[in-house]
Structures are given as C-alpha cells and as structure tokens.
Amino acid sequence: MSLTHLSDxxxxxxxxxxxxxxxxxxSFEGLLRRFNRQVQQDRILAEVxxxxxxxxxxxxxxxxxxxxxxxxxx
Numbered sequence: 001m002s003l004t005h006l007s008d009x010x011x012x013x014x015x016x017x018x019x020x021x022x023x024x025x026x027s028f029e030g031l032l033r034r035f036n037r038q039v040q041q042d043r044i045l046a047e048v049x050x051x052x053x054x055x056x057x058x059x060x061x062x063x064x065x066x067x068x069x070x071x072x073x074x
Contacts, residue, residue, distance in 0.1 A: 017044075018035055018038040018039045018042055018044060019038075020034050020035045020038055
C-alpha cells in the first residue's frame, strides 16, 4: 500500500522526494552530499520523525503552545 493511497483515507500526506541530477564528471560522493543537503533543506527526515507516531490533536496543541512559550521567552 503506497503513501498516496493512504493519504486519501487518513491524515498522512505524501511529500515530494528530493531529486538530484548527476552532473557531468561528478563523483558519487558529491552527488550523495548534494542529496543529503537537499533532504535536510526540505526537512524530509524531520517530517518523517514527527509522523512516526500518531499524536492526538490535544497533544499537538500542547506542544505547539510550549514551543510558542519557549520562542517568546528569548
């Protein structure tokens, strides 16, 4: 069952994969470095970690409020 199929029935949303094209004369290590940088910039791994377990809406609100308090105290 794919993520796109699941997204029709639940709150799971499919996100775009990081796409890098190999340049002429580019090494695999350079390509891998660019791919990792793209994944970090798109925050793909952070999103996967966040969605690893279901959070009740009340838990989401509590975390969001706590983050807001932390940010405003700076």
